[in-house]
Amino acid sequence: MNNLQAPSAVVMIRPHHFCSNPDTQGDNAFQTSTGEPDAVRKKALQEFDTAAQTLRDAGIRVLVFDDISTTTPDSVFPNNWFSTHSGGHIAIYPMYAPNRRLERRWDIIEELKRSYRVQDVIDFSGLEEDGLALEGTGAMVLDHIGRIAYTVTSNRADPVLLERFCTHFNYEPMAFEARDAEGHEVYHSNVLMGIGTDFAMICLSMISDPKRRAEIATRLEETGHEVIDLSEEQIQNFAGNTFALTGTKPLLALSSRALDALRPDQIRTIERSTTLLPLSIPTIETAGGSVRCMLAGIHLSPRERTQS
Known part of the structure; x- marks a missing residue:
């Protein structure tokens, strides 16, 4: 049975046509330019396959699906378009960039x-027609135990749709x-913070309103999390983009770059309380996301296998 917070x-989606998505560069300050396309795609595939095997070796069940499109450069980040929830629920989300849809x-x-x-499957994606987006567990960092959806407001996280989801x-x-030090809006909540079972990692200084900053720190503590306050430099190295998992023991999946920044x-x-599980994905990180973005957690109960 899955741990409620740490599945x-x-x-995971194996990327065959990976590149830094030109349609999202306008609001994703974490994206960087990449090199020769074929070499980039090859490196991304190698990083992906190694990461998936590392997770399996640590006792995680990894369902890999191959990307089937040449027009979805961000497909390696599936946590934005769907999420699963205990009790047997799935949500499908509206995306901001047309090619991410x-x-x-x-x-x-x-x-x-x-x-x-x-x-049941609840499909919110039709709200794209109204110009609304709520990009899954990128837009929302969910405390499944405390039942709180921590959400940085942006064009990828509409407050009305957030209320509807909640x-x-x-x-x-x-x-x-x-916002970052240069005033750029944080595009996704999960680059700013991650919630484990016993701790939460967050850059409190990037929360614009001091009153709200204090409220969030208090709520995290009230719900049993020791707050690990990250710096903006650590956020830029994806130290907030982590994911608590339950393998043969409690794990925290993060990139090697993120670990080096801690x-x-x-x-x-x-x-x-947790074993660190670093994954080396420097090429994939040029697209502006890291380990958390690559993993869509399965919070569902497995079907019992019947004997034939």
């Missing part, structure tokens, strides 16, 4: 239905503004 299974695949949802108990899935919305005292705090 033991994930969906092409990432949604019903064959993946059908495969989840075959392997796991799914009661009403349907029984979360409390906790929306706030966050201070020894922060690492000691994490390692009191």
Whole structure:
């Protein structure tokens, strides 16, 4: 049975046509230019395959689906277009960039239905027609135990749609503004923060409103999380883009770059309850996302296999 906050299974999408998405460069300050396209694609595939095997070796069930399109450069980041929830619920999300809307695949949802108990699928994606976006667990960092949806407001996280999601899935919305030192809006909540079972990693200084900053720190502590306060430089190195998992032991998946950015005292705090699991994905990170973005957690109960 999955730990409520730290799942033991994930969906990953193997990228065959990876590149830094030109349609998202306008609001993703984490994206960087990449090199020769064929070399970049080859490196991204190698990084992906190594990461998936590392997760499997650590006891995580990894469901890999191959990308089937040449027009979805961000397909390696599936956590934005769907999420799964205990009790058998799946949500499908509206995306901001038109070419990211092409990432949604019903064959993946059908495969989840075959392997796991799914009661319903709630599809919010039609709200793209109204210019609304809520990009899944990129836009929202969900505390599944405390039932709070921490959400940086942006063009990728509409507050009205956030309220609708929270009403349907029984979360409390906790929306706030966050900017970097140059005044750029943080494009996704999950680059700013990650919530484990016993701790939360967050850059409090990037939350614009001091009152809201204090409220969020208090809520995280009230819900049983030791707050690991990250610096903006650590955020730029994806130290906030982490994912708590349950393998053969409690794990925190993060990139090698993110681990290198952490201070020894922060690492000691994490390692009191969790084993760090670094994944080397420097090429994939040029697209502006890191390990958390690559992993769509499966919070569903497996179907019992019947003997034939």
